[in-house]
Amino acid sequence: MKIFHTSTQLRAYLDERKHLTRGFVPTMGNLHAGHLALIAQAKASSDITIASIFVNRLQFLPHEDFDSYPRTWDDDVQALTDAGCDLLFAPNEAELYPEPQTYKVHPTPELADKLEGEFRPGFFTGVCTVVMKLFQIVQPDVAVFGKKDYQQLAVIRGMARQFALPITIVAGETLRADDGLALSSRNRYLSADERQAAVGLSQTLRAMTEAALMPQANIQKIEADALETMRNKGWQPDYLTIRTQQGLRAIDPAQREPWVVLGAAKLGKTRLIDNLEF
């Protein structure tokens, strides 16, 4: 695998291979099997596979874990090499943001200011800004994003559509541990006891889907009960909610369209998110 730390070098390399289609997987590193599955999807749909590793300060609030975000360079390079990734773009901050990034991509508030956007204001502006910039540098034909970050995927799809980006956005399924916990870089913050309890989030989401599928289900009550159950188990939930897959709108139970249950909750100091389509 070739590693590039500057966009100039990456572009020079890619310019000589213009005839090859490019599959791109942007990441913040600390790669796990979920990321490697995205790499496999990119490989399957393009000639040349490019991953990026960049912990993007713009998408962290001041009190969040930017400084402590796990940086596992050697392991990541080995994992990407083993996965058959062709190129890794790993810029430092001065390379990607040589001057303060005052031009930003502001996604539509209807989609981006709720759920994650409500609890992490500005998060999706940070995500869209860096992804747009990475897209400009890599110029991929296909870009793969995990469904684990469900709202992020929707926001990126909207950005690609509204800016007419010539990039096919592909969704990767969430990978789970044997007990059902969605794989996430932040799982490594969990203590042994918390790791055992962490499955509670996906279990709650599963229970919510089952309740929502019952005749005459009261969605608001299902959501309120789920919040209470999680709190009683020692979690601090931000939201546990059932939405339409399209647009993440509040659902109208009379109108059955594809739904998704989404949750974000803190266990100790670790904030986990998960979702299930149904």
Ligand code: PAF
């Ligand atoms: O999902 C992530 O890891 C990040 O939000 C992304 C898409 C790499 C942008 O920094």
